Amino acid sequence: MSAPDPVENYGNTPRHIAVIMDGNGRWAKQRGLPRVAGHRQGVEIIKSMVQTCGQRGIPYLTLFAFSRENWKRPSTEVTLLLELLASTLENELLGLHEHRIRLRIIGDLSRFPQRLQQAITDADELTRNNKALNLTIAINYGGKWDLLEACKSIVELVEQGEIPSASITPELIESQLCTHELPEPDFFIRTGGEQRISNFLLWQLAYTELYFTHIYWPDFNQACFDKALQTFANRQRRFGKTSAQIKQLE
Ligand code: IPE
Ligand code: IPE
Ligand code: MG
Numbered sequence: 506m507s508a509p510d511p512v513e514n515y516g517n518t519p520r521h522i523a524v525i526m527d528g529n530g531r532w533a534k535q536r537g538l539p540r541v542a543g544h545r546q547g548v549e550i551i552k553s554m555v556q557t558c559g560q561r562g563i564p565y566l567t568l569f570a571f572s573r574e575n576w577k578r579p580s581t582e583v584t585l586l587l588e589l590l591a592s593t594l595e596n597e598l599l600g601l602h603e604h605r606i607r608l609r610i611i612g613d614l615s616r617f618p619q620r621l622q623q624a625i626t627d628a629d630e631l632t633r634n635n636k637a638l639n640l641t642i643a644i645n646y647g648g649k650w651d652l653l654e655a656c657k658s659i660v661e662l663v664e665q666g667e668i669p670s671a672s673i674t675p676e677l678i679e680s681q682l683c684t685h686e687l688p689e690p691d692f693f694i695r696t697g698g699e700q701r702i703s704n705f706l707l708w709q710l711a712y713t714e715l716y717f718t719h720i721y722w723p724d725f726n727q728a729c730f731d732k733a734l735q736t737f738a739n740r741q742r743r744f745g746k747t748s749a750q751i752k753q754l755e
Contacts, residue, residue, distance in 0.1 A: 520688055522691070525705055532723040557727055567641040609641040654683075
């Protein structure tokens, strides 16, 4: 499947939302709970967001669940997080499939425990032909890693004589990224108060509308999501043009 055509203006609703779900640990700490309790509650918020995307007709949702930098956390937290990912995938897979959700996992999967790798393969195979929401989960993902891998594949194509170096275009680079089947994100949400990209979709966020909120991810309920969507609806996306040019098009 090739990437859908880029859409400059998909109306007031974002077509693709990318989310950094941050603040789970602080949410738990606030309540005197272990950090993993925040991650568990975070899974409930994912379910509610998936539901809302279905209701609002948002066809692509991409969530950052584990970064390449997250391996630096204490090993007990890393183990618990990976176990939670595997059990959530196993427990939710049939429900997602029933709702015709296409689940993709992006990132460097080679380093994961066998159980998680199996859960990922099963999810991909089962939901491959689903046409409702495209739910993408980024694990052991990093924007720099994604670009580096794309560079390596392109160099290989050139070295093998399959393409001349003159035909390296932005579209070719995009075709080699993990997100090649997805349109560019229209809207980026980061919860938890930090105002940074943390090595998420570096290339893909080039023209995305950014939204930062102090609310911790486990508290990011439907009302918070609706408020974010309202903010998006009030943004004017210009893609380099002037405001007057955009108004003319409307
Ligand atoms: C985000 O919450 C979840 C992951 C990075 C896996 P954090 O675990 O980063 O929570 P805080 O930022 O420490 O509160
Ligand atoms: C970003 O959150 C990664 C995920 C949500 C998976 P972090 O909590 O790891 O980000 P930094 O380290 O504060 O930038
Ligand atoms: Mg954090």
